[in-house]
Amino acid sequence: MDTPPPAAVAVEPPPVVCAKCGGTPIETGHVAPLCIACRDTLVRRPLPLWLRILTVCTLLLVIGSTIAGIEPFRAAINLKRGERAEQRQDYATAYAAYQKVPAKYADSTRVLIRLAYAAYHTGHDADLRRILRALEGRSASKAEIADVNHLLDQIRLRGR
Numbered sequence: 001m002d003t004p005p006p007a008a009v010a011v012e013p014p015p016v017v018c019a020k021c022g023g024t025p026i027e028t029g030h031v032a033p034l035c036i037a038c039r040d041t042l043v044r045r046p047l048p049l050w051l052r053i054l055t056v057c058t059l060l061l062v063i064g065s066t067i068a069g070i071e072p073f074r075a076a077i078n079l080k081r082g083e084r085a086e087q088r089q090d091y092a093t094a095y096a097a098y099q100k101v102p103a104k105y106a107d108s109t110r111v112l113i114r115l116a117y118a119a120y121h122t123g124h125d126a127d128l129r130r131i132l133r134a135l136e137g138r139s140a141s142k143a144e145i146a147d148v149n150h151l152l153d154q155i156r157l158r159g160r
């Protein structure tokens with residue numbers, strides 16, 4: 001007796017329902033059988049909380065250090081600009097640069113002495129008097145004291 005030919009093995013049809021919600025239709029062309037709505041939800045899964053906290057902390061640190069670094073940077077830049085202008089005897093540029101030194105640093109003895117020189121050479125006499133009063137009684141380095149004395153000599157010689 002002949003055995004009957006084996007029945008054709010039924011090829012399992014691809015799943016036609018979403019593996020997550022059971023809905024239809026599923027989106028074709030992907031390995032995981034998911035409907036469009038479920039795939040979108042899974043793709044847009046929010047970042048874990050620890051990663052969000054870490055990101056916020058990192059951003060705050062970057063922003064904080066940037067803000068903290070701007071003022072001393074502006075002070076250094078304008079002091080350097082002023083000193084370079086003074087070397088060229090461009091006292092108007094020097095005066096403008098020293099005045100752009102942020103207030104927090106503008107009261108330093110070094111800045112005040114440079115500003116006094118620039119004010120003297122540009123005829124800002126009222127400002128010069130204010131600066132000299134601000135310098136009175138300060139402790140300063142030998143070089144700074146020599147600078148101020150040199151300026152005072154110049155002022156006396158010119159009778160201003």
Ligand SMILES: [Zn+2]
Pocket residue numbers: 018019020021022023034035036037038039
């Ligand atoms: Zn679904």
